[in-house]
Amino acid sequence: MPLNRMPGPHALKKPENNNQQQHVLASVHHESIFFGPLPPPEALGKYEGVLPGAADRIMTMAEKQAEHRQKLESKVVGYNTFNERLGMIPTFIVVISLMCFGGFLIYSNKNIPAGYLSTFAPCSM
Numbered sequence: 540m541p542l543n544r545m546p547g548p549h550a551l552k553k554p555e556n557n558n559q560q561q562h563v564l565a566s567v568h569h570e571s572i573f574f575g576p577l578p579p580p581e582a583l584g585k586y587e588g589v590l591p592g593a594a595d596r597i598m599t600m601a602e603k604q605a606e607h608r609q610k611l612e613s614k615v616v617g618y619n620t621f622n623e624r625l626g627m628i629p630t631f632i633v634v635i636s637l638m639c640f641g642g643f644l645i646y647s648n649k650n651i652p653a654g655y656l657s658t659f660a661p662c663s664m
Contacts, residue, residue, distance in 0.1 A: 576601040 573579050577597065578586070586593040637656050644653030 576604055 571579075571582075573582070577583070583594045583597065586597065641653045641656035641658075644650075644656065647653075
């Protein structure tokens with residue numbers, strides 16, 4: 540859709556006599572952008588003017604959304620902590636098992652494989 544543009548100075552003609560009137564057309568474009576869950580106070584006032592109680596409903600909606608987001612973030616943090624701890628348990632079991640098996644190999648006079656198992660295997664995990 541083409542924009543309406545004001546004619547340039549070259550497009551305006553001077554009236555040929557004093558009885559003619561000159562008309563100038565101008566358009567103004569106003570754009571408002573806001574970020575966040577709530578509109579600016581001026582917009583809230585306009586909502587309230589159009590629909591009484593709308594500003595209160597918008598505030599309630601923003602409060603419920605913030606509460607919902609906080610609950611989700613709390614759950615995510617809790618699950619991440621649980622998953623990290625859950626991953627540490629099998630790792631601990633594997634490392635202790637390898638060290639015990641290395642100790643058994645040392646007891647059996649198999650020093651080279653025992654040294655490898657008890658030293659390098661736990662470090663590579």
